[in-house]
Amino acid sequence: MILSSAAPDGRIDDLAVVDRGRAPLVVCTGFYKLWSWAPLRDEWLERPLAYAFAEDPLAAEYPDAKNDIDSVAVAVSGERVVLAAGGDEQGAAMWDLDSGELLRGTTYNEPYVSSIVTVKGEGPPLFAASSGVHWDGVQVWGLPGEEPPLELAAGPVWDLATARIGGRSLVVGGGEEGVEVWNVANGEQVASFSMDDGQRSYAVALSQLDDRPVVVAGTDSGKVYMFDLSGDEDGDPVHEPSTGHEGRINALDVAMIGDRGVVVTGGEDGTVRIWDLASGRQVGPPMISHDSSVEAVTVTMMRDRPVALTAGREGVIRVWDLTF
Numbered sequence: 001m002i003l004s005s006a007a008p009d010g011r012i013d014d015l016a017v018v019d020r021g022r023a024p025l026v027v028c029t030g031f032y033k034l035w036s037w038a039p040l041r042d043e044w045l046e047r048p049l050a051y052a053f054a055e056d057p058l059a060a061e062y063p064d065a066k067n068d069i070d071s072v073a074v075a076v077s078g079e080r081v082v083l084a085a086g087g088d089e090q091g092a093a094m095w096d097l098d099s100g101e102l103l104r105g106t107t108y109n110e111p112y113v114s115s116i117v118t119v120k121g122e123g124p125p126l127f128a129a130s131s132g133v134h135w136d137g138v139q140v141w142g143l144p145g146e147e148p149p150l151e152l153a154a155g156p157v158w159d160l161a162t163a164r165i166g167g168r169s170l171v172v173g174g175g176e177e178g179v180e181v182w183n184v185a186n187g188e189q190v191a192s193f194s195m196d197d198g199q200r201s202y203a204v205a206l207s208q209l210d211d212r213p214v215v216v217a218g219t220d221s222g223k224v225y226m227f228d229l230s231g232d233e234d235g236d237p238v239h240e241p242s243t244g245h246e247g248r249i250n251a252l253d254v255a256m257i258g259d260r261g262v263v264v265t266g267g268e269d270g271t272v273r274i275w276d277l278a279s280g281r282q283v284g285p286p287m288i289s290h291d292s293s294v295e296a297v298t299v300t301m302m303r304d305r306p307v308a309l310t311a312g313r314e315g316v317i318r319v320w321d322l323t324f
Helices: 057-061
Strands: 003-006 014-020 023-030 033-038 043-046 071-077 080-087 090-096 102-104 115-118 126-130 138-142 150-152 157-165 168-175 178-183 189-193 201-209 212-219 224-228 249-257 260-267 271-276 294-302 305-312 316-321
Touching: 014 294, 014 305, 023 071, 023 080, 023 294, 071 126, 080 115, 080 126, 090 126, 115 157, 126 157, 126 168, 138 168, 168 212, 178 201, 178 212, 189 212, 189 224, 201 224, 201 249, 201 260, 212 249, 212 260, 224 260, 249 305, 260 294, 260 305, 271 294, 271 305
Parallel strands: 014 071, 071 115, 157 201, 249 294
Antiparallel strands: 003 316, 014 023, 023 033, 033 043, 071 080, 080 090, 090 102, 115 126, 126 138, 138 150, 157 168, 168 178, 168 201, 178 189, 201 212, 212 224, 249 260, 260 271, 294 305, 305 316
């Protein structure tokens, strides 16, 4: 571990990273507040936001209500950093991160959010959101005035990830019925995979292995699965599932370290683990530093080296060097 920093208000439920002038800016949420953290300066800043339901007439009946944000995504649009966020009791909305101005509100009739991500691709920012058991499928939408939301058909989806692979913007969702992958350009399902014994996936990612697109999924039993997207769309895992976590894997991300692909996972057992993408074997011992469940894992670059940011319910972000 090369750095750690505690959020001013404790618990962190989710985090996202955006590049601002070659310096990463981390945006995180917890306990009804939104914070940004500049790791190179170790500087925390509270980010007040306009009320997401402000445009709904029913908002007048709840004058003391606050934003309830559990999942965040960020993207750069011109000179502006756009925040998309929602939560267990709040639909997806969009803000200007710096001013807190509401760019796209939500209503009390819109589905709540279990996961929200920035779609990797070209053009104006797009975001994808799912809602777990509150509603089925995935919605993809952009800034106000852009195309209407795109519906991706699926069952309940708990976690989302995106990647730009082979000229396609792909979205992967993990949930009650395994793992599903869609092409954002047309909304078509590319593949679907299931795990042994009907295991659920609460953490997913997309990567490449030897120029093949692959899906990585962490399950409620603590296993890590990898599926090949270039072959049978309902195929078997590339190798035996990786094991090590005790309990559910809550979050994961992938990185290329030179020519080597790795998976970074965080679990309910409070450990962070690194896995070799090709073999599925664990790289080194588990990193035991969090005092409680690990809720978020994000890979980014810091001072020209790959790092993993992990955070959990104790409200501390830890930065791990991935060069080895």
